[in-house]
Amino acid sequence: MLNKNIETFIACDKDYAEAKIVLFGAPFDSTTSFRPGTRFASKAMRSESFGIETYSPYQDKDLTDSSIFDGGDLELPFGNTERVLAEIEEFTAGIVEDGKIPLMIGGEHLVTLGAVRAVAKKYPDLHIIHFDAHTDLREDYLGEPLSHATVIRRLWDIVGDGKIFQFGIRSGEKYEFEFAAEHTVMNKFNLNGLPEVVKSLQGKLVYFTLDLDVLDPSIFSGTGTPEAGGVSFNELLQAVISMTGLNIVGCDVDELSPVYDQSGVSTAVACKILREILLILEAK
Numbered sequence: 001m002l003n004k005n006i007e008t009f010i011a012c013d014k015d016y017a018e019a020k021i022v023l024f025g026a027p028f029d030s031t032t033s034f035r036p037g038t039r040f041a042s043k044a045m046r047s048e049s050f051g052i053e054t055y056s057p058y059q060d061k062d063l064t065d066s067s068i069f070d071g072g073d074l075e076l077p078f079g080n081t082e083r084v085l086a087e088i089e090e091f092t093a094g095i096v097e098d099g100k101i102p103l104m105i106g107g108e109h110l111v112t113l114g115a116v117r118a119v120a121k122k123y124p125d126l127h128i129i130h131f132d133a134h135t136d137l138r139e140d141y142l143g144e145p146l147s148h149a150t151v152i153r154r155l156w157d158i159v160g161d162g163k164i165f166q167f168g169i170r171s172g173e174k175y176e177f178e179f180a181a182e183h184t185v186m187n188k189f190n191l192n193g194l195p196e197v198v199k200s201l202q203g204k205l206v207y208f209t210l211d212l213d214v215l216d217p218s219i220f221s222g223t224g225t226p227e228a229g230g231v232s233f234n235e236l237l238q239a240v241i242s243m244t245g246l247n248i249v250g251c252d253v254d255e256l257s258p259v260y261d262q263s264g265v266s267t268a269v270a271c272k273i274l275r276e277i278l279l280i281l282e283a284k
Helices: 038-051 081-097 111-122 151-159 174-183 194-200 233-242 265-282
Strands: 021-026 068-073 101-106 126-131 164-169 185-188 205-211 247-254
Touching: 021 038, 021 081, 021 111, 021 265, 038 068, 038 101, 038 265, 081 101, 081 111, 081 247, 101 111, 101 265, 111 126, 111 151, 111 205, 111 247, 126 151, 151 164, 164 174, 174 185, 194 233, 205 265, 233 265, 247 265
Parallel strands: 021 068, 021 101, 101 247, 126 164, 126 205, 164 185, 205 247
Antiparallel strands: none
């Protein structure tokens, strides 16, 4: 007897009712400021995930022992940014209301705003850990307040001062860094200082947003706005694992643009990092 052919990220095939974590894609890149293509990330990652193992030797854990449901990709209307964010918010809200952890695959980084809107309504005292090459703190980009270049500023509008912790930042306008000095906690260029932040956030509610261009483009060239001087894969891996035990109530992984790395290495890197994030969420 034939069954439906439904492709999921490797081992993320549990039923929704029993799942602890809900994975889904938000294939949207309409505000990308340089090179588009992140709308293809979630599809590429699902396909290429079968090139890695379910077992993590870094954590001695296996995805087959986890309770993860892959809800597929949202059908998002290109050309209507507010409606896109509203649909992401509505979908995420359903997940958190059911007591599950949403893990979204972008898409450009603006998709984070829709998810955080939902998570912050459920958990008002929310703290955000942000890995990125870029500040994303512009008030607007070319007059538009909703952009992947403004997303962290829009998150600050929601959570306020002292609740956003930024790491790996190495690009942005001068005024963005000045804004960060007063309103966020920023660690430029690397992931140093994360252990202290993790310690300070024990017992608090955390949303983790990962822009994969925090990685150096020599490792991760498949992204829309590559920035030289990024962190290594091992540095990012150890940083992710160091967050095991945090009360992470939502998460996203963004800005893979697979068309810019025909070797497939960037997608493989993204899949491996996603596997490790899924395992730390399962351990929560």
